[in-house]
Each structure stands twice: as structure tokens, then as C-alpha cells.
Amino acid sequence: MTLPVWQHDAWQNLMQRLTRGALAHALLLSGPAGLGKQVFASSFAQSLLCSSRDTDGSACGECKSCRLMAAGSHPDFLRIGVEEEKSQISVDQIRTLGERLALSTQFGGYQIAIIAPAEDMNASASNALLKTLEEPTADSIIILVSHQSARLSATIRSRCQRIDFRTPSAAVAQVWLEQQGISTAQASLALQTSDNNPGLALEWLRAGTLELREQVAGDLRGLIAGRSTALEVANRWSKADPAQRLWFAALLSREEAGAHVSGQTGPLALSATVDFARLPAWFDQANRARDWLRGPVRPELTLFEVLSAWCGLVSLRRKA
Ligand SMILES: [Zn+2]
Numbered sequence: 001m002t003l004p005v006w007q008h009d010a011w012q013n014l015m016q017r018l019t020r021g022a023l024a025h026a027l028l029l030s031g032p033a034g035l036g037k038q039v040f041a042s043s044f045a046q047s048l049l050c051s052s053r054d055t056d057g058s059a060c061g062e063c064k065s066c067r068l069m070a071a072g073s074h075p076d077f078l079r080i081g082v083e084e085e086k087s088q089i090s091v092d093q094i095r096t097l098g099e100r101l102a103l104s105t106q107f108g109g110y111q112i113a114i115i116a117p118a119e120d121m122n123a124s125a126s127n128a129l130l131k132t133l134e135e136p137t138a139d140s141i142i143i144l145v146s147h148q149s150a151r152l153s154a155t156i157r158s159r160c161q162r163i164d165f166r167t168p169s170a171a172v173a174q175v176w177l178e179q180q181g182i183s184t185a186q187a188s189l190a191l192q193t194s195d196n197n198p199g200l201a202l203e204w205l206r207a208g209t210l211e212l213r214e215q216v217a218g219d220l221r222g223l224i225a226g227r228s229t230a231l232e233v234a235n236r237w238s239k240a241d242p243a244q245r246l247w248f249a250a251l252l253s254r255e256e257a258g259a260h261v262s263g264q265t266g267p268l269a270l271s272a273t274v275d276f277a278r279l280p281a282w283f284d285q286a287n288r289a290r291d292w293l294r295g296p297v298r299p300e301l302t303l304f305e306v307l308s309a310w311c312g313l314v315s316l317r318r319k320a
Contacts, residue, residue, distance in 0.1 A: 004176055004198070006168035007040050013163065014044060015057035024161035025136035028118070030149040031165030034199030038116050040165075041143045045069070045077060045112045048141065065107060075106040078113040082120050089115065091124040098132045101140045109139065116145035119152055126153050133159040173198040177205075195251065212241060216248040221268055223311050230311050234303035242299045243290050246306065250286035253279050275315045285309055 003011055010029075017023045029037045043059070046069045050059035059066050068074040078100055080093050097113050105111050115121070121129060133142065133156065144160060146152060167173070170191055176198045177187035182205060190201035193213055204210055219237075222228045237245045252267055257279035259266030270276075285306055292302045 003040065003043070004036055004168075005172055006166070006198075007036060010040065010163045010165060011044075011057065017161075018048070018057070023141065025140055026133050026142045026144065026160040028144045028146060028149060028152075028157060028160035028162045029165065030146050030162055032167060032197055032200075033147040034194070034197040034201075034203065035165045035167065036199055037145045037147075037165055038114075041114050041116065041145050042069075045114060045141075045143065048110045048112055049074060049076060049107070051109075065109070076109065076111045078111075080113060080115045081117070087120075088122040089118075089120050089125050090122065091128050094121065094125045094128040094132070097142075098128065101132065101137050101142075105139055111137070111140045112143065113140070114143045114145060117148075118144035118146040118156075119148045121152075126156060130155055130159070167196050168198065170196050173201070177201060192255070193248070193251065209244070212244060213248045213252070216245050217252055217268055220249060220252060220310065221270070223307060224268075224270060224274060224314060230304055230307035234300045234307050237303050237307075238298075238300035242303060243293050246286055246290050246293065246303070249306075249310075250283050250290075253283045253286065257283070273315055274313050278313055282306075282309060282313060 046059040049065040051063040051065055052060045101111055173191050173196050174187050190205050194200040219233050256266030256268045260276045289302050289306045293299050
């Protein structure tokens with residue numbers, strides 16, 4: 001099995017717990033999206049169910065369990081996610097899980113469920129899961145995968161053994177991307193853009209998302225130069241990928257601030273008319289606004305507020 005290098009510690013940690021018989025009934029795999037937590041969870045589940053694990057703990061890939069896992073039809077394995085055309089994991093899905101785990105295992109080993117993304121459980125689903133976690137059946141293991149574990153209830157978090165996934169160093173991420181066939185220059189730009197997140201960088205390179213970043217940079221420059229208005233840009237952004245655009249905007253502002261401090265030209269090449277000291281505060285505001293985009297407020301209003309603040313970064317003294 002070839003896990004990316006930033007997952008090695010987590011894997012060894014779990015395998016040691018398994019050997020010691022100290023594996024909890026509920027695990028929480030936590031960390032930013034793009035680090036391969038879901039694939040990791042599936043590999044771990046397959047290993048737990050495999051009847052002849054290798055010495056490093058990886059699944060054999062050949063036994064009956066492994067073949068059933070590959071076919072997606074292992075009777076002791078259940079995967080729960082957001083169903084099509086739904087935005088949340090429902091209480092019915094979690095109740096089904098509880099009923100499944102109450103049955104005895106078909107193969108006499110573990111019964112495993114993966115819930116991903118766990119933060120997408122609605123409040124009643126979350127309460128139902130808590131009951132299941134409070135009375136675990138002997139051989140059950142529930143693996144919660146979460147990109148934003150702060151959105152899970154504190155009680156659920158406290159019931160889980162937590163495994164944190166962290167973004168690797170830029171050098172490690174760079175090597176990994178190049179191993180995926182990405183050129184050095186492209187890998188470097190994509191990592192800079194994705195905050196050194198190798199999985200996201202790869203996804204963006206494949207989806208052409210980096211062009212979106214260039215558009216966002218152009219829009220931010222245009223607003224400062226007075227070539228466009230916050231209202232116009234907010235309307236445009238709200239129509240496609242608003243959260244992604246806002247994130248790029250936030251990262252660009254942070255890079256710009258960093259470059260300014262070290263006396264260099266940033267990605268936005270902003271002129272001295274901009275109040276650079278207020279860029280970090282704008283970065284925070286843009287980040288918070290990404291949460292609001294998930295709420296009931298119309299996205300163009302949220303975007304308008306943030307982009308108006310961006311226009312306000314032009315120093316008043318200079319404008320006068
Ligand atoms: Zn196997």
C-alpha cells in the first residue's frame with residue numbers, strides 16, 4: 001500500500017492501537033480537505049476487515065473481504081454521506097446505521113461505518129449518532145471524516161479518538177505533486193495558491209481552477225483602480241464558485257501583505273495608495289464571509305459587503 005508520506009504517522013498510530021487492543025469505537029479523522037482522509041479511512045476499514053493483513057497493516061487485496069470491499073458490497077461495511085440532491089446527512093441515515101450495527105457481524109470480524117463529511121450531519125442526525133456512540137456494540141468502529149471538525153458538536157468530538165491530518169511542508173508537497181506528473185513550476189504555483197495543500201493543488205491543476213485565481217486577482221486590482229464596482233463584482237462572483245473566489249481573494253490579500261512587508265511586489269501588485277496595514281483585517285473578514293456563504297444570507301450581499309471593504313482599503317488621505 002502506498003500512502004502519501006504525510007499520512008504515515010496517522011497510519012502507524014492506528015495500527016499500534018489496533019495491536020494493543022486500544023482502538024476506540026469511534027475515530028475522528030480531522031484536517032483540511034485535500035489531504036486524502038477519505039481514502040485513508042477506506043484503506044483502514046479494508047485493513048480491519050481483511051483476513052490476512054500484511055506486516056505493515058495494509059489489506060492483502062485478495063481475500064474474500066478485500067474482494068467484497070473492492071466491489072462495494074461488504075456486508076459489514078457501511079458508508080454514509082450526503083445523498084444526492086440533499087445538502088445534509090439525515091437522521092434516517094444515522095438510524096439505519098444504528099440498526100445495522102445492532103446486528104451481529106456477517107464475517108465475525110468488525111462492523112465498520114464511515115461517515116463523511118461528518119460535519120454535514122444535521123442536528124437530529126448528530127443527536128442520533130451520539131446515542132449510537134454512547135452504547136457501542138462490541139465489534140463496531142465508526143470512522144468520522146471531517147474537514148471542519150469545529151462544526152461537530154463538542155459531545156461527539158469528546159466521544160471520538162481524534163486523528164489529526166496536517167498539511168505537509170512545502171518541500172514534501174512539491175515532491176508528491178511532481179510524482180503525480182506535475183511540472184516543477186506548475187506544482188510550485190499551485191502549492192502557493194492552495195496554502196501548501198497537495199491534494200487541493202492537484203485537484204485545481206486538473207480542474208483548471210488556477211485560472212479562476214487569475215480572474216479573482218484581476219477583479220481585486222480592478223476594484224482598487226476604480227475600473228469596476230463592488231456591486232458589479234459581487235453579482236458576478238455570486239453566480240459561480242463564490243466560496244472558492246472568496247478564498248482565493250483572501251489568500252491573495254495575505255500574500256500581498258506578506259510581500260509588502262518584505263519589500264517585494266505581491267501577486268496583486270497593489271500601489272502605495274492602498275492601506276497595507278489593513279490587509280490582515282480584510283483577510284479575516286473575507287475568511288469569515290466564507291462561513292456566511294453557507295448561511296441563509298444571499299451570497300451577493302455577503303460578497304458586496306466584503307468587496308466594499310476591499311475598495312475601502314484605498315487610503316482616504318491619498319484619495320483626497
Ligand atoms: Zn484481504
